Amino acid sequence: MVKVNEAGWDRIARVVLGIVMLVLGWGGFVGGWLGVVLQWLGFVPLITGLVGWCPLYSLFRFQTKSA
Amino acid sequence: MARLAAQPGPVIVEVWAPWCGPCRAMAPALEKVAGEFEGRVPLWRINADEDAASVQALRVMGIPTMIVYRDGVEVNRRSGQASYAELTALFAWASAGESSTPPPGMSGQVRMLRLGSALAVLLLAIAASQPWLILVAAIIFFSAVHDRCPLWQAVQRMWRPAAKTPATSA
Incomplete structure (x- = not known):
């Protein structure tokens, strides 16, 4: 079980951002290389938001979740 | 319901039925945990077959269901079979009183x-x-929904033998 290091607002923001990126990429709203980037990078905030754990936060010993 | 509202401190209400397989499977672990927390967290068991009115009043949709009350107010609810470790965590959280930690x-x-x-x-x-x-x-x-899936819970118990119910003495 991963240790959650994201606050609720952080998780919601990540999920929303991830879905927006995926919609822009896969929905064809953004084309070219940027569209491809959005298509795959969109999964990063989505998954980290759903799981509640950010590897970058862990790396820098940072968290938005209150102790 | 009147007894619940008037009961001070924590209470855990379990709704079960004799024909319910997960209820029977969870019973040994629940009895052990309830014994360990005796005097701190009372366990009230409601047989859904014998007391349908209470089941309806508690708005229980499936069994087994465990409802945690503090000073007559519902603070947490979980449905489905739970392991010994999960039950221990639930009782420990209930006995901790008012706290900022989220329920398990x-x-x-x-x-x-x-x-x-x-x-x-x-x-x-x-x-x-x-x-x-x-x-x-x-x-x-x-x-x-994985924590509510009985198939997933069964698979987890096979993977984690340490979380299985400890053997009750003869």
Whole structure:
């Protein structure tokens, strides 16, 4: 079980951002290389938001979740 | 219900039935944990067959269901079979009194976040004609409900023998 290091607002923001990126990429709203980037990078905030754990936060010993 | 409202401190109410397989499977662990917390967290057991009125009043939709009350107010509820470790965590949380720590298990907010994400990804899969995104949506949906899935709980118990119910003495 991963240790959650994201606050609720952080998780919601990540999920929303991830879905927006995926919609822009896969929905064809953004084309070219940027569209491809959005298509795959969109999964990063989505998954980290759903799981509640950010590897970058862990790396820098940072968290938005209150102790 | 009147007894519940008047009961000070923590109380855990379990709704069960004799024909319920998960209830029977959980019973030894529940009795052991209830014994360990005797005097601190009372366990009230309601037989759904004998007291349908209480089951309806408690708005219980499935069994087994464990409801945690503090000073007559419901503070947590979980349905489905639970392991010895999960029951211990629930009783420990109930006995801790007023605290800022969240109850054990997935919160409603996280569950809704995952369900909403699964729906959004599913709609995207349909709109963008990307069938593989349906699999992604299914995985996200499962992550939202896995703790309520009896099949998943059975698989977990096979993987984690240490979390199994300790053998009761003869």
